[in-house]
Each structure stands twice: as structure tokens, then as C-alpha cells.
Amino acid sequence: MPMWARFTERARRVVLNAQQEAGLLGESYVNTEHLLLGLLRESECTAVKVLQQLGVSLSRLQMELERHISHEESKAGQEAELTPRAKRVIDLAYDEARQLNHNYIGTEHLLLGLIREEEGLAGSILKQAGIDLERARIAVRALRERVGVPSAQITVLRTEVLHGLQGRDLLGIHDLTSEECDTLLKLAAAMKQSTRKGEELVRWKRSHLLAMIFEKPSLRTRFTFEAAMVQLGGHAIYLSPGEIGLGKRESVADVARNLERWCQAIMARVFSHQTLVELAENAKVPVINALSDLEHPCQALADFQTLIEHKGEAKGKHLVFVGDGNNVAHSLMLLSAKLGTHFTIACPEGYEPNERILSLAREIASATGSLIVVTRDPKEAVRTADAVYTDVWASMGQEHEAERRRQVFMPYQVNAELLKEAKAETIVMHCLPAHRGEEITDEVIDGAQSVVFDQAENRLHAQKALLAALIGGW
Ligand code: CP
Ligand code: NVA
Numbered sequence: 001m002p003m004w005a006r007f008t009e010r011a012r013r014v015v016l017n018a019q020q021e022a023g024l025l026g027e028s029y030v031n032t033e034h035l036l037l038g039l040l041r042e043s044e045c046t047a048v049k050v051l052q053q054l055g056v057s058l059s060r061l062q063m064e065l066e067r068h069i070s071h072e073e074s075k076a077g078q079e080a081e082l083t084p085r086a087k088r089v090i091d092l093a094y095d096e097a098r099q100l101n102h103n104y105i106g107t108e109h110l111l112l113g114l115i116r117e118e119e120g121l122a123g124s125i126l127k128q129a130g131i132d133l134e135r136a137r138i139a140v141r142a143l144r145e146r147v148g149v150p151s152a153q154i155t156v157l158r159t160e161v162l163h164g165l166q167g168r169d170l171l172g173i174h175d176l177t178s179e180e181c182d183t184l185l186k187l188a189a190a191m192k193q194s195t196r197k198g199e200e201l202v203r204w205k206r207s208h209l210l211a212m213i214f215e216k217p218s219l220r221t222r223f224t225f226e227a228a229m230v231q232l233g234g235h236a237i238y239l240s241p242g243e244i245g246l247g248k249r250e251s252v253a254d255v256a257r258n259l260e261r262w263c264q265a266i267m268a269r270v271f272s273h274q275t276l277v278e279l280a281e282n283a284k285v286p287v288i289n290a291l292s293d294l295e296h297p298c299q300a301l302a303d304f305q306t307l308i309e310h311k312g313e314a315k316g317k318h319l320v321f322v323g324d325g326n327n328v329a330h331s332l333m334l335l336s337a338k339l340g341t342h343f344t345i346a347c348p349e350g351y352e353p354n355e356r357i358l359s360l361a362r363e364i365a366s367a368t369g370s371l372i373v374v375t376r377d378p379k380e381a382v383r384t385a386d387a388v389y390t391d392v393w394a395s396m397g398q399e400h401e402a403e404r405r406r407q408v409f410m411p412y413q414v415n416a417e418l419l420k421e422a423k424a425e426t427i428v429m430h431c432l433p434a435h436r437g438e439e440i441t442d443e444v445i446d447g448a449q450s451v452v453f454d455q456a457e458n459r460l461h462a463q464k465a466l467l468a469a470l471i472g473g474w
Helices: 009-024 032-041 046-053 058-068 084-099 107-116 121-128 133-147 151-157 159-165 178-196 220-232 252-259 273-282 297-311 327-339 355-368 378-382 399-412 416-420 452-471
Strands: 209-214 235-239 265-269 287-289 318-322 342-346 372-375 387-390 427-430
Touching (some): 009 107, 009 159, 032 046, 032 058, 046 058, 107 121, 159 452, 178 327, 178 452, 209 220, 220 452, 252 273, 265 273, 265 452, 287 297, 287 452, 297 327, 297 387, 297 452, 327 342, 327 355, 342 378, 355 372, 372 378, 378 416, 427 452
Parallel strands (some): 209 235, 265 287, 318 342, 318 387, 342 372, 387 427
């Protein structure tokens, strides 16, 4: 892996900033002082936090640098290359990262490299400011520990991808890129491991609040969101349907405008997806879909975490959904497309997935190499399945259609007879709650191939990863 590939997004920006600084000063080369200027421009970066922790006055440091830097006539158009000394700073930064067991090179390592390159102008100015290498190393270590994520795991998790999620909404799976889905799932898996050991990978420095709006009942979603907030060092506040009268007692927009003043994120389980869109349009804090008529993205994330646990990886695997082309099917189909998993839905005529979501999934799938298929034949579909998934025939809000749907969907029941057509190692999935004896039989849901409670368990970890990324601040 080339060294640049190990640079965090911020460390890369520092080098770009340094090139710009050199250009503005009329230099055709980038020296250590430009790197330090470039670093100070990233006011939120870890290196700046280290400097602050060491009691360094940033404005005085900046003034000192500018006093020593010679302003030459602009040599615009020339390529600003790194001087041998600046290159040595990068090598030293790499060395520092290695010594600290960090698999990435961040701004904090660049700072340590600048301190170590004593011959450089930046090195001597940092020394004059009273910075000592050992104290700086201790500050870097302490800061990482406070942040709470073992640094070795950060590279695997691509911190810059996680940071890029901060402040965003998750209304549907397509709000995430393939890389973001992959990174969130890796974070969720790491969080599960650490929670099981009695540790938490991420703990916020100060408590954050989540508003939980529910227009429909819930066991898993409500419990796991609240538990996730507690384990991250925050708190969740449950708002029942009768309590806030979303869109009745008060407009959706006004509810959003109130909540954003008190909390760091809003999650909502709603009848109409449009309600989520309105909440997101009117709230500055992230809005998370906790199930709508269109999607259930948090469920799909936990389900893929489960699929990966049981099957090693998602790419190239075959997920077969037997049943209604509903919210759960939509999110699973989109996430399959994002991750390169082949997806088949076996459903009765008239209960296909939403056409817009189907064509979106196919468009995404054309880039990741997965196949998205709609069929009427469950037996044929499950033959090549790595996972067979089902969900209720009548979703919340469709109770009045339950009787008609029971008749239409009976040939789509996931039972022992259907499972005989699949491979012995095929897993059986269900988002729960299950209507035992309807879409799935007791024998199957309680059978050896069933992973339904792993899915339920993973709701906690997948959502914890999501909340940590969207709220940020760790
Ligand atoms: N699977 C799921 O979302 O469960 P709840 O409806 O209990 O939250
Ligand atoms: N499709 C179901 C999922 C429940 C978690 C529903 O919307 O009711």
C-alpha cells in the first residue's frame, strides 16, 4: 500500500494546504514551515488539539511562522514539490504512526514528524514554543485514548468515511455509499466484539440526546436505539404517538424545529415516508428512519451484519426474500445492490417491490455486479440461496388487508417443505415480530438454520455504529 493511501483525509488536506501556502508565498517548493501552516489551517484536526493540550498559543505560533517566512515573488504555474526536509517529515510521521501502532497517518503524526525534524524551520519554531517530543507523544496517546477507539481499528474502519457521515440523515439505504455501508458494518462488528468484552469502542466526551418518535409499536427498534445511546454515553427520550400528535397537534415541521434545539439526532418510526422527509427538511440534526412504509434501513444494516457473520462476506452471496415487496424487502434489496449481493424476491403478482426502488437497486447493482431478480417461484429461488428471508404478509398499517393477504401469500410460506429445496447451510432470516404459522412455521423459525435472534441482537450494534457516525463528536 503506498504511504499516501494511509493518510487520513485531513492529513492529505494538510499537504494540499501546504502546497497552497507555498504558492501564496511565491515558493516553488514545500518546506516544513508550509506543512506547519497547512496543519494550522485544519483547526479541528487532532494535531491542533494536541497543540492546545500542550498549552501552545496557536496565534503566536502562526505569527512566529509568518515572521520567519520569506515572501518572494509569486512563481505561479510552477509545481510546488516537497523539499528533502519536508519529505523527511513525512517519513518521520510514518515512523511515529508505526511506533504508536497506528495503521494510518494522521495530522498528529505529521505534527510529531515536524517536531522531530529539528533542523527544519517548523521544528525550531515548535521547539521555541516549548514543545517537547515526548510530551507531544504522550498527548497524542492520551487524546486517542479519550476518543476511545483503538487506533489500530481506525484504519480498518476508515475514519474519514465515518467522519463524512457526521450530521447526515439516514432516510433510506441510498443515503449511504457502498463504502459507507461497508465501513458502518465493520464498525458495528467491532462494537459487538467490544461490548461483549464489557468495553465500549466509542464513548462520547459529553452526553448526547436522541429523540425517538414512534407512530407505530416496537420492541427491537425502541429498545436497541435506547440501549445504543446509553452505551455510547448518551440518552434517548421516547415520544409516544399520542403524546406529540405528529402532524395533528403540531405540524411535522414545527416538531422538527423544536426537537433540533434539544437533541443531537431524531429517529422516527412513521406511517408515511413523507413525514420523515419533512422532519429531515426542517431539522438541522440527523434524522434516522426507524421504519416507514417505504424502508427499514436500520433493520437491513443489522441483517447484513448477521449475514456477514454467518457467511463471511456479503459480496457474491445470494439473499432470497420470500413474501411481500415491503419496506424491509426494499432496504434489503438496496443494501444487497450496494454490497454486491445477489438479491431475489419471490412474491405474488401485485405485491412486487416499488418500481422506483427496484430500478434504483438495479442501477446500483450494475456497478457492483449483483443481480436483482423478481420471480413468482419461491422453490426455484431458494435453491441457490445463502439466506432465505421472510417478513409478515400484512405490515403495520395494513391490518385491514390481513385476511386477503393470508390467502394470496400462503404459497409463499417459509416452511420445512420449501427449505428442503435450499442448501443445508442456507440460513433463515426474519426481522421479527413473526406471525408464526403464517409467513414462517415454528419448525423453521426455531430450527437450526434460523438466525433470527442474531439479527435482533445486531440491531443494537448496527445502530450504535450508525449513531456514533451520524452524531460524531468522539
Ligand atoms: N424488526 C423490528 O423493527 O422490530 P420492532 O418492530 O419490534 O422494532
Ligand atoms: N414490514 C413490517 C416490518 C416490521 C418490523 C412492518 O412494517 O410492519
